[in-house]
Amino acid sequence: MGKDDKHISSQWRRKIHEVIYEADTPAGKIFDVTLLIVIIISLILVMLESVPELGRNYKDEFIIAEWVITVFFTIEYVLRIISINKPFKYIFSFFGIIDFISTIPLYLTFFFGGLNALLAVRSLRLLRIFRILKITRYIGEADKLSKAIRSSGPKIAVFLFAVMVVSIIFGTLMYLIEGPEHGFDSIPKSIYWCIVTLTTVGFGDIAPETPFGQFLAAVIMIMGYGIIAVPTGIVSAEYSKSSKEEEKEVNPQDYPDYRHVNTQVCQNCLSRKHQDGALFCHNCGTSLDD
Amino acid sequence: MGKDDKHISSQWRRKIHEVIYEADTPAGKIFDVTLLIVIIISLILVMLESVPELGRNYKDEFIIAEWVITVFFTIEYVLRIISINKPFKYIFSFFGIIDFISTIPLYLTFFFGGLNALLAVRSLRLLRIFRILKITRYIGEADKLSKAIRSSGPKIAVFLFAVMVVSIIFGTLMYLIEGPEHGFDSIPKSIYWCIVTLTTVGFGDIAPETPFGQFLAAVIMIMGYGIIAVPTGIVSAEYSKSSKEEEKEVNPQDYPDYRHVNTQVCQNCLSRKHQDGALFCHNCGTSLDD
């Protein structure tokens, strides 16, 4: 179907493409904000529906609202496909799959009934927000943060391994000391308790009752208290390093070769970040304005 | 009323203005400290009154004390209005509204009875302390801290968004895995549990009981343990940056153009921070000494 439209109303498709894929035009902005609101409403409805009293008393209202949202998402999904030259590239992209999963649950209830899992899958609509927020000014910060986290990767792996080793050894010890009669039913449960304690969460659903168990618990807690310093110290050091580097780096005035890029997406290859005023895609050469 | 007094006893009004609005004069200092003590006593009374045994046994004493405090606040409020040239500017300022709300509750009980909400509104008197503490030496630190926090704003927004996304996705998952039979009644409650766990608070009013739920909880805890490093790292880096900048900046001896400012407030336009020995308001030109 998308293939048919392609040659007939390319003018019309280009318009849709601009609205859906570009956030710099007024129409694109309105579309993005509308979509954001619909996603958030949809998420709130999913949550409220799970509250027993509300789910029972307003059953019909929830079904109607879900239908409206599903139809909206279906239209959007179809438009996304037909307004693009290589629809399969979109369909099997990360956000293409998320869009599909966000749209499908209600249709599936015809086959499987109103399963809880279907209800929950709709929570993944949340991930759609990420695409829209790509255009916000926060992205720079998120980049910096994720860079700091990524460069701390191996350190954090070492740290996680240490947490794991401590949990397994002390978990086994606590299982031997406290035993099933004090809630330490098995080694895995004992390890779960050890992680609960080491991370200073401390639910208290299981708690040591023998003096020696309590002594060992105190040791674990103080260790956890010390261990928490490690990831904090790492991220802190990495972050202050990366923000020092950044200070040195970017100053547009110093870079005459620097051009601002916009959010326009090529109709043909879906590549992003074209220069302002660019006429052709820098990736595949397809005309951008045409 | 304030308007009438204005031209009659301007000498008297000026005196009151000095006492109430200026903290540099001995009378002003005594007034501020007295006010601080009354506010703190008032807060302690509000708290004690809410303790069932005390509230019942000393009911009359609490009512009398409340009347004394209300009368004190009423007189102060009236004096604040009449000693100033533009009373409406004060009345609708932030602290003007706080002062009004702090004074009014007891009068409202004539109309609405002794509601709990009225009781609680009196806790807002706490905010009045801020005006008085504006004059302490801690303000410099608070400024620096709040500057560090403000400049970390976008980063913290990204971080909060991450916490939210993690909570919603894992909250939904835990709702599906544990279900209402283990206390995860609805998705919102499940998200609440997820925040309790992620922030390492861990009340234990709800706790996972299935092995897979406990495994997922362990994952959430370790994530929370790592995530706590992010705001700490951010604030730490920002703070050490801002304290480095500060070191470079202020040294009075190096700045012959620097003058000390005091807490005197203009009677006419309420502007602050006049130079020591200034004769006229730097903002509106009204005489300050006169």
Place this chain on the structure above:
Amino acid sequence: MGKDDKHISSQWRRKIHEVIYEADTPAGKIFDVTLLIVIIISLILVMLESVPELGRNYKDEFIIAEWVITVFFTIEYVLRIISINKPFKYIFSFFGIIDFISTIPLYLTFFFGGLNALLAVRSLRLLRIFRILKITRYIGEADKLSKAIRSSGPKIAVFLFAVMVVSIIFGTLMYLIEGPEHGFDSIPKSIYWCIVTLTTVGFGDIAPETPFGQFLAAVIMIMGYGIIAVPTGIVSAEYSKSSKEEEKEVNPQDYPDYRHVNTQVCQNCLSRKHQDGALFCHNCGTSLDD
């Protein structure tokens, strides 16, 4: 009594003074280590005695042990007084009072019986450890740490004030929302809960049960999560600043005017830190060797 011995056996007194007050001589070291062990044993006995089963079954053994320790402390206390020129200066010094309080409890039981409070006072013997550890190499670190903490003082005061304000306002709100039927009996108890939550301790003895209360609790937790970053950031920045300053500062080779000081204490004025090989007290001129 001390006064009498003074002139008779000054040789003997000097020997005792050396053993008790100086940690550099072999005899002094042995004395310190013995004292440390007795204090630790005494603390362990106090703890074990409070365990109901042990306290009941080994009552006599505990009383005998306590008598032995008390006699030891009494002898030590008397020797400390008689071996010094100005005994009153010692008696009313911080450690003099601690020594007295550590020695007296058992004697008081003749007058007041075996009160719980007397039992507990013996825990203060712990503080005696500080005098002995004064001589360890850790003191440099403790100094640096306490310096970092002290220079963070005003910042931490601002931070504590912020915690207090948040706790009072949110505590009052939670009291209004949840009320006595969910465990929020009074505003003080509600503030207690708020501090428990804000500091991420989360006992779970009180937990919100209404949806709005849980929402507010989530807000408090995330705030607490952010607030915890503030003291950490402060101490971290201060600490790295102070350790940079330190790097610049001390290098004995660069300071030909530098001399090593020992732990010898003047018999006359109790001043410390005399140079190695010093013959007279640098403070009062009393002979040190004589």
Place this chain on the structure above:
Amino acid sequence: MGKDDKHISSQWRRKIHEVIYEADTPAGKIFDVTLLIVIIISLILVMLESVPELGRNYKDEFIIAEWVITVFFTIEYVLRIISINKPFKYIFSFFGIIDFISTIPLYLTFFFGGLNALLAVRSLRLLRIFRILKITRYIGEADKLSKAIRSSGPKIAVFLFAVMVVSIIFGTLMYLIEGPEHGFDSIPKSIYWCIVTLTTVGFGDIAPETPFGQFLAAVIMIMGYGIIAVPTGIVSAEYSKSSKEEEKEVNPQDYPDYRHVNTQVCQNCLSRKHQDGALFCHNCGTSLDD
């Protein structure tokens, strides 16, 4: 036995030595990965066996699996001994003892029956992973981390001592205030509670119930909140210092005297880190290739 083989089939022994002790050769890598997988499977089996339902229903399967693993470990242990020139050096090394303890439990059940402690000892197999991971790229990070932790040693000792002192004094106070009727049965249990609170774990198995106890608990929590800043600040400062030093230090191109070392272990003296292409052990001169 190892001694006999030594002279007979030295060719064959050398081959085994290469496979078991060197991770740079293909055969050595395959051996390490196989061993890693067997250890992890063994650990998972130990955990699952402790789950009551699984342990009961699949008893035979667990015993068979344990036998297979024990035989595998036994063969490996014997090969390790016979393929080395100084077997006693290996047997009494840290990893030699760990290997022995990992192998022995099942054999001991013939003498002592299926004790729980034997079950648990098998958890120590986890430690065997460390030898294998020695060869991963994470080792550099772990070195840096452990260096940062080690150089923070004395600071952390001071900090731990502070935690201990606070816990003992406040623990005793809480025991006096709350007493056995609110769960503070003895001073040691009270100290345990104090550590639970100070580290912000907060199980809630014991919680103060008197107003003054709750006030003191709030003080402890805020102290704990502040104290947590200390190790974090320390590690953070140390870590950023050590990573600055590192930046200055190592750049292979700048060091023509630098040579890459491999994981080859000398058959004679067990020393490691020989240069690539080395023909003789740098420690004892034994031929490496031969």
